[in-house]
Amino acid sequence: MSRIGQRLQSLRKRRQLTIRLLALRSGVSHSTISLIEREKISPTLDTLGAILDALGTTLSSFLSEEPVHSAIPFYRAGDLPEIGRDDGISYKIIGLNYPSRQMQLLKETYRQGAGTTGGLTHAAEEAGYIVSGRIEVTVGEQRAVLGAGDGYYFDSRMPHEFRNVGDTEAEIVSAITPPSY
Secondary structure, three states, rough: OOHHHHHHHHHHHHOOHHHHHHHHHHHHOOHHHHHHOOOOOOHHHHHHHHHHHHHHOHHHHHHHHHHHHHHHOOHHHHOOOOOOOOEEEEEEEEEEEEEEOOOEEEEEOOOOOOOOOEEOOOOOEEEEEEEEEEEEEEEEOEEEEOOOOEEEEOOOOOEEEEEEOOOOOEEEEEEOOOOOO
């Protein structure tokens, strides 16, 4: 267990996260994360799992010694975990367990009328391609209704929202870098 702290710190730095930001994302105090990284305490499995979840990896992937070049590059539809179903919105992530992941790729599905609220913000860049349906995208003060074949790209630090304004389900394929999950 003596290498867990070093490996955790390395993964956090590759994701360009501060200890405080990782603490906010994981729900684990920054002082606990600091103590784990400095090898002063050994984390419980639940604590380590919460931290790794916030870093976008799993316990089994983190504990394995498998090199990056042997990572499996293909993900079947049934292998895409749901990372947050919220009021008619489905977010399926592609490559969640990929070692040292530098981007977040999502398949987003919005039921008719579903949308995000509250002006999301996070330190990243975000891009997407509308596969089907009609999505109203708001970025800061700008707003547009995008349809199949349209796309977007913006600085995610600007407040942004998405809403399905069509009469059918809408699908988006989006990328966020660095990963927010």
